[in-house]
Amino acid sequence: MANNQNITPDDQDLNRARIIGEALPDLAVLENTSDPLLSHLFAYKRSVSTQVEPLNSEAVWDSIQYKINASSDSARIIYLSPAIRRYVMAAAVVMIALVGSFIYQQLTAPTLVGESFASSETITLPDGSAVTLRPYSALFAMDVSGSSAEYKLSGEAYFEVLHDPSRTFSVRTDQSEVRVLGTSFILSDWGNTSNVYLQEGRIQYTALNSQQSVQLEPGQSSLINETTATPEVTTTEEAPFTDWLNNELVFQNKPVQSVFNELEQHFNISIEAQPAILQETLSGSIPLDNLESVLSDLGLVLGGTFSETGQNSYVFKPNS
Structure with missing residues (x-):
């Protein structure tokens, strides 16, 4: 009997290895592959993606091999050399790890709180604060707990935040962050620029790219774009910021x-x-x-x- 350790993988084995290698890290593109080995590999990956027990690579391979050979009476028996078998087991581990990472990202991803389409929408947050979304805007909850409330805005909105000294309230855009204790302000995030206008209270406005902050008083505004290092504060009229509410x-x-x-x-x-x-x-x-x-x-x-x-x-x- 030939020594299995010296078996050279055939062209089909090498092609599978090449396909897996080229698809990394986005292995999801192989979901609809016509290759029986890869398709059963993904089927098994989906079946174990919610398991929390330590991964047994031998069990992974045995299950895949069994499913391949038992899937059809006319199915061709597939045998891989030990070297390719180890590669496939490693690929299975990688895919299951990626699935775990994807599930974690989904669990920690921002949660949509409210969105608007052709007209403005007003939503009430769990703490009683009110947010009026300009058309085609959306608000996401990042982390809301007893001591803090962190949101992310896409578009523009008018915030009426209830005063609560025991909790911090913050809203992020792609380029800025507003932190308040209790206030009313307009925050926008369009045209590659974040713009804020403070109507009541006091806020801290931070450029995320430089972490430089300014303090705003009522009647003041500030803007941040991709090149802003330190935001500048301007005293301005209210109408150009609250106009869309009217x-x-x-x-x-x-x-x-x-x-x-x-x-x-x-x-x-x-x-x-x-x-x-x-x-x-x-x-x-x-x-x-x-x-x-x-x-x-x-x-x-x-x-x-x-x-x-x-x-x-x-x-x-x-x-x-």
Whole structure:
């Protein structure tokens, strides 16, 4: 009898090893493979993904081999050399570990608290605080306990946080964090910029990329983008920040690019225009009744027209 340790894996064995190797770490792409060994490997991986006992690699292989050979009366008996067998067992361990990691990530992933679509939505948090979400925005709970409440915002929202000295309340965007004890503020996260306006109370506003913070008093605002090291505090009018709560858009010497960014968030659209147009500034107000009327009014102000180029996509062209 030949010595199994000297058996050279055939082309099919090597091909399986190559497929597994190229798929790492995203082995899920192999779920629908037509290869019987790999398909049964995934079937077994799914069946044991919730087990907490230590993994027995020999048991993994024996179960896979049994299922392959017993799956069909006409199934071909598959034999792998010890070297390839060890590789497959290692691959099974890797896949089960990845499944465990995926389950852990799912358990610790942010939980959707509320979201809005074409209209604003107001939600009440467990502590009684109220959050009004601008259209096409979402709020996620990161970690909510007796001593802290951590959330993440996508889009824009108006927060009315109940005062509770025994608990910290914080909201993150991709670029910033707001920490409060009890206050009312507007926080936005669109156009690659996080912007906050404090209506009441006191907040700490932090740039996540540099961990530099500023303190805001009522009537002050601050913004953070990808290049912000230390946020700057500005005393400003309230209307441009709370305008959407009254279903209007108010802008005071605001760049057209910023106006477009806000409309993109509010109506879930994208707008393109020539760079020269985007650098102009605007002052005024526009009712946010519906997209068609908003683009028509804004086109008159800018001296041009908006044309639809695709689903939820528009381009602005100045009049000749």
